[in-house]
Amino acid sequence: MRAGRHEWAVALPLPLLALLSGCGGIQTIGGREGRDAALINDLFTLFCIVTGIFFAAIMAFLFAAYWRRRGWRADRMAEEDERLAAPSRGGALRVGMFLWTGAVVGGLMGLAVASFFTDRGLAHPNSDNKPVVSIELTGNQWWWDAKYHFHDPSKDFRTANELHIPLGAATYIVLKANDVIHSFWVPNLAGKQDLIPGHLNDIVLVPTRAGHYRGQCAEYCGLQHAHMALDIVVDTPADYQRWVARQQQTAPPPADPQARAGYVYFMNKQCSACHTIAGTPAGGQVAPDLTHVASRATIAAGTLPNTVGSMHAWVADPQGVKPGNNMPYIGLNADELHAVVAYLETLK
Ligand SMILES: [Cu+2]
Numbered sequence: 001m002r003a004g005r006h007e008w009a010v011a012l013p014l015p016l017l018a019l020l021s022g023c024g025g026i027q028t029i030g031g032r033e034g035r036d037a038a039l040i041n042d043l044f045t046l047f048c049i050v051t052g053i054f055f056a057a058i059m060a061f062l063f064a065a066y067w068r069r070r071g072w073r074a075d076r077m078a079e080e081d082e083r084l085a086a087p088s089r090g091g092a093l094r095v096g097m098f099l100w101t102g103a104v105v106g107g108l109m110g111l112a113v114a115s116f117f118t119d120r121g122l123a124h125p126n127s128d129n130k131p132v133v134s135i136e137l138t139g140n141q142w143w144w145d146a147k148y149h150f151h152d153p154s155k156d157f158r159t160a161n162e163l164h165i166p167l168g169a170a171t172y173i174v175l176k177a178n179d180v181i182h183s184f185w186v187p188n189l190a191g192k193q194d195l196i197p198g199h200l201n202d203i204v205l206v207p208t209r210a211g212h213y214r215g216q217c218a219e220y221c222g223l224q225h226a227h228m229a230l231d232i233v234v235d236t237p238a239d240y241q242r243w244v245a246r247q248q249q250t251a252p253p254p255a256d257p258q259a260r261a262g263y264v265y266f267m268n269k270q271c272s273a274c275h276t277i278a279g280t281p282a283g284g285q286v287a288p289d290l291t292h293v294a295s296r297a298t299i300a301a302g303t304l305p306n307t308v309g310s311m312h313a314w315v316a317d318p319q320g321v322k323p324g325n326n327m328p329y330i331g332l333n334a335d336e337l338h339a340v341v342a343y344l345e346t347l348k
Contacts, residue, residue: 027187027214033234034189035206036122043118050107122191133171135163139182139195139217142224142325143288143301148247157247158276160288162231162296166240167210175201183219186232192218207234214302223324229302246348250279251291254346262343265336274327277347287327294347300325311341 024030032038072080138145147158165171175184177195184203185192193203215230235243254260263280266272272282278291293299296306300322304310313320316337318327332340 029187031188033209036190039121132169135173139177141179141222142228144230158289161301164233164243166237171205180221182217182221185218186215188213210234227303231297251277259342259346262339
């Protein structure tokens with residue numbers, strides 16, 4: 001059975017709806033929650049409108065030409081062509097050609113000028129937004145290492161896979177890479193910027209709406225590239241100050257006996273060789289800082305939601321959760337696993 005007209009009418013918009021449903025949410029190229037993203041999206045919209053108008057005009061001419069030649073006979077084509085090219089028609093044709101050429105040149109110039117001003121806008125984000133936050137963000141296979149810097153270096157702190165930034169202010173981020181090229185991309189807020197080994201790049205974020213956004217490494221960087229996400233939380237200035245004050249605190253010694261056993265285990269086994277927990281002897285630099293790991297939304301760079309269950313799954317078998325990542329299988333027995341997770345859960 002052939003699909004009737006109505007079925008087509010219903011079926012055709014479905015793929016369009018599916019496409020549109022991708023526009024929205026915490027990770028979308030249609031986002032306008034940051035100054036750069038809004039500039040880029042305005043330019044994109046302008047390009048769509050101008051090229052859309054030309055596309056429609058060309059299609060209209062094509063169909064008009066086809067329509068006019070309806071019923072013309074092939075054996076008389078030469079004759080008809082001659083009639084079209086008659087001197088009496090030349091004037092209108094010439095004017096038409098001038099108008100069309102003018103429209104094309106004008107359209108292209110307009111887009112070039114708009115691109116230029118968008119580019120200038122992206123290049124001068126600091127004219128009225130002096131950076132108030134300074135972050136050093138390092139890409140690693142396959143997680144993000146973040147250091148927040150302050151005028152008083154004793155206030156500096158380190159975190160991983162989650163950035164908080166204040167609403168309406170400029171955050172200056174220096175981008176580095178430890179191993180291969182990665183790319184920092186939070187489409188709701190700004191365009192992409194690469195992280196390149198041995199080279200410093202930077203990007204300025206000026207968020208215009210509070211909320212939770214998702215960033216993603218946008219340069220293929222190996223096996224777990226797809227699991228290299230980044231949570232970005234745009235806080236009101238007051239919330240941001242509270243978050244910073246909390247992050248600057250060191251981890252308190254655990255009170256609960258099980259958590260204390262986990263603490264001892266963490267410090268005496270391999271964990272502390274790779275991970276740092278500020279305020280404890282654990283000072284490893286090659287893995288995510290865990291000082292406030294329990295306060296983050298996800299673990300393993302957005303691979304799992306940060307629940308007690310996923311913390312067990314991760315510590316018990318990191319290679320099962322994220323094959324190929326740089327945390328080895330440690331081989332804990334059940335008591336040790338529960339104790340270590342109990343300790344990690346105290347790190348709010
Ligand atoms: Cu990457």
